[in-house]
Amino acid sequence: MNKPALAIVVPCYNERDVLHETAKQLKEVLNALISEGLISPNSKIVFVDDGSRDETWRLIEEEKSGSEHISGVKLSRNFGHQGALLAGIHSAKLWYDCIITIDADLQDDIHVIRDFIIQYQNGAEIVYGVRKSRSTDSFFKRATAQAYYKFMRKLGIDLIYNHADFRLMSKRAVRVLEDFEERNMFLRGIVPMLGFKSEVVYYDRKERFAGETKYPLKKMMAFAFNGLTSFSIVPIRIVSxxxxxxxxxxxxxxxxxxxxxxxxxxxxxxxxxxxxxxIIGGLMLMSVGLIGEYIGKIYWETKRRPAYIIETDLTDDDQES
Structure with missing residues (x-):
């Protein structure tokens, strides 16, 4: 089998405290895989700046100037984690055989990327990184996460248990993903719908290397609710x-x-x-709010607004050179 060209897509939002270390560790993994002959020397790490308000983009440019394996995409503003992932995936789709997405905080074990590649070479179109346990989480976070997964399963939504957005997708899977035209993509629910051969790689999640989490409780709850309705409309949510x-x-x-x-x-x-x-008044307001969530989702989908807008794409420069 030919050596696949790998793109590691890393969404970044205000990651100045960790970006250099993330780039360093990912480059070490990439170079090891190239030396082992598992991937092509043309493989790259694509950092996506999701409208950061700090020096994240400047640091990405510095990393690119110092390494041929680093590239970057800058969004015009903050589009959210899922939008940043899509921007990176779509920017890399033409040039790479497989794409791995991973957060910048180094909590996901980058050393299992090798296992991802091996599973891909064995025929897997999608490889999910799944946490072995949630022992490092607080009781509240662990209990609510487990309840959320169970609730989604009962609703018929096929989520991979204890999987976030640490995954590998083949070029074929990415092309099919483009057929999903939702403006607001919930990738954790959509990727399992693709139906291609998939495998799971288990790993132990680490503590964040530096900086602050970009998903406090409020944001996590909003993201979970978004997964249920595919989108959230703030005014209607207030009614609920x-x-x-x-x-x-x-x-x-x-x-x-x-x-x-x-x-x-x-x-x-x-x-x-x-x-x-x-009681009847309260139930009616809740019902109107719930129906409004779905009407709001339809409203935003019919607008056909882009999921992201790219201001600068350094991956184009890489291909021209």
Missing amino acids: LIGVLSFCLSFLTGVYAVVQKLLGHTESGWTSIIISVW
């Missing part, structure tokens, strides 16, 4: 939240009304009316 709060308030008010009734402090019929109005 109002519905939930209204329902909770109706429950508390109902308890109060029952107590008042038992104490004989109310007129006949007052309790049932209050409970009915508040």
Whole structure:
């Protein structure tokens, strides 16, 4: 089998504290694979600057000037993690036989990239990097993550358990991925839908090398909700939240009304009316909010806005040279 040209796509958002170390470690892995004859010498690492507000892009340019195996893509603004992944994948699709996506924080074990390549050479079109366990997570994060995966499975959404966005895709798989025309792609749900031969590589997740996480609790919850609806509309989500709060308030008010009734402090019929109005009102608001999520998704899809906009693409320069 010919040596495949590999592109490692690394989305970056305000990663100045870790970028040099990430580039260093990935170059070591890439050079080892080239020396072993597993991949082509034309393989590269493609950093995607997702509208960073620090010196991330300048550092990417520095890394490129110092290594033939480094390239970069700069987006015009912040499009989010999934948009940055797509930008990197689409920029590399014409020049590389397989593409690996990995975050810049070095939490994913880069040394299993070798196992990815071996699985690819054995015929796998998609290789998933899957965490062996969540022992390093807090109890809350571990419990909510497990509940989320189970809930998605019950809804018929085929997610790979304990898999994020550390994966290998062949050029064939990437081309088919382009047929999915959603403006807001939830790759963790879409990639398993491709149906090609896939394999799993297990690894131990590490602590973040430096800097702060780009997925605090609020952002993680938003991302999870996005996976359920394919997109999220903030104003309609607020309506849903109002519905939930209204329902909770109706429950508390109902308890109060029952107590008042038992104490004989109310007129006949007052309790049932209050409970009915508040509970039904809360349920209606929640229902309108849920329906609104799907209407909002349709609204954004019909606009056909791009998932990302590239300001500078250094991969073009690589091919011209």
